[in-house]
Amino acid sequence: MTMALNAKQPFTMPAALQEPKFSSLHASAEAMRRVCLPAPQLQGNIFGSFDESLLARAEALAAVDIAPHAKGHPHHHHHPPFKPDAAFSAMSGVPCAAAALPLPAALPHPLPHPALDGGDLLEHLSSPLAVGGLPEPLPPPLPPAAPLALPVGAPGGPPPPAAPEAGSDPRELEAFAERFKQRRVRLGVTQADVGAALAALQLPGVGALSQSTICRFESLTLSHNNMAALRPVLQAWLDGAEAAHRDRAAGPDLLPGAERKRKRTSIAAPEKRSLEAFFALQPRPSAEKIAAIAEKLDLKKNVVRVWFCNQRQKQKRMKYSAMH
C-alpha cells in the first residue's frame, strides 16, 4: 500500500537490456559511462573452478592501486583484517523539527520492518503536523524551523500535470535544483525541514521525505526519473514557503525526539577495492559468484549483494549520466 511517489516506469524493459530509460538524450551518455565488459568469460562452468579466474583477476586489479602510495591519494587510516559487521551508534537528540502523525487519511506508510537479523525497530515516526511555523530568515541560531503548510489545491502558477514530458529536461532539472537550493537557504530552511514540510503539503500520495533525499535532489544524485518526479513537489513547497514568508505566521515548533538504532556495516577499504574490481568485470554477478566473492572477502553474502545493487544504482544517477 505504500506507494511512494513514483512516476513509475511507463515503459518496462527486459532486464537484460534496460538502459533506454529516459528520453533519448542520454542514450548515448548512458552507453558511454557503462564501459567495458570485455571479457566473455564464463559460460557453463559449474564445475568447481567456476570463477577462480574471475576472482583472481579482480583481486589482481584490486591490488594494482594499493602498494606504492607515494603521494597520489589522500589515503589515510586503515582497518583491521576484516570485520563482518560493525559500527553502530545511536543518534541523540537530533533537533530536527519534523514529524507527522497518523493524520487524517492517506498517509502512505511504508511500514514496520520485519525483524530481521539486526533488529532494528521503531523507525518511522510520524507526528503531528507542523503547521504554521515559519522560520524567520535568521540563519545563525536557526531555531528548529517549523514547516509550512500550504493550501492544497491553490495553484499559484504552473499546473504541474500539464505536459507529460515537462520538466524532464536534464538541463532544466539541474537548473531547478540549483535555484531550489539557493532559495531554500535564503528562507533559512534546512533540507530536513523541507522534507518534513512536504507532509504538510498533503499532496496526493506525497508524504514526508528525508534530509537525504532532499540533499540528493539538490545535488542531482538521483535518477533522472526520480528527479523529474520530485520536482513538482518541491516546486509546490517552495511556492508555498515563499508565500508564507511574505505573510507571516509564526508558530512554535515541535520537537519529537526519538531514539534510533540500526546497524550499518562498514566495508573496509581493501574489500571495497576488490568489489570495485569485480564490478568492473561483472556488474551483475550471479548468486553463486556473489557467494564466492563474499567468502573470499569474508563478508556476508547479503552485504555483497546489496553492494552490487547499490553500485549499479550509482551508475544511474543524473550526475553521471547527464554529465555535461
Place this chain on the structure above:
DNA sequence: ATGCATGAGAA
C-alpha cells in the same frame, strides 16, 4: 554528503 539497507513492484 554518502554508504549500506529496506521494501514494493516488476520480471
Place this chain on the structure above:
DNA sequence: TCTCATGCATA
C-alpha cells in the same frame, strides 16, 4: 532476483 525510490546512520 533485480530495480527503484528512500532512509537511517555516519563521516
